Amino acid sequence: MVHEFAHATSAEEQESLIHQLNQIRSDVSSMYTIAHIRNTINTQDEFYKTEHQFFDQNLPRMEALENEFYHALVGSTYRVELEKQFGTQLFQIAELAIHIFAPDIVEDLQETNQLSTEYNNLLASAQIDF
Known part of the structure; x- marks a missing residue:
């Protein structure tokens, strides 16, 4: 989808791709939330x-x-048109996100997620007798 966005031939095409991306992000977020809640309820x-x-x-x-x-959004040929449609905040968020993320940290983030899950499972498995 990033490739399609970068090679889009109009602002309307890019706008459509942004909407598609937002729907995918929303779906993934919902699936993650359900998995996280269900896993927290019963870690077994x-x-x-x-x-x-x-x-x-x-x-x-x-x-x-x-x-x-x-990166593709910030460098879009149709940035002015997209800013009119989505506002400047989207581009400010994108510019900040570019500066705080590096592909080199993906493995570190994966390990952090795994350790966090192990810690949460450990806490959830505690059984206290009254």
Whole structure:
């Protein structure tokens, strides 16, 4: 989708791709939230444990793709038209995101996610007798 965006031939085409991307991000966010909640409720449920592990590994990859998109967005030939449609805040967010993310940290983010999940599972498995 980033390639399509970068090679779009009109502002309308880029606008459509932004809407598609936002829908994908919304769907992924919903799926992650469900997996996280279900995994937190029962850390022994293998299905949601596997789902959560999937997101631990792939959300950083998605962040890397999102960063590529932000590079394309900021450098868009149709930036003026897109700013009229989406506002300048989107571009400010994109510019800031470009500066705080580097593809080199994807593996570190994956490890951080995994360790955070292990810690949460450890806390959730505590059993206290009254």
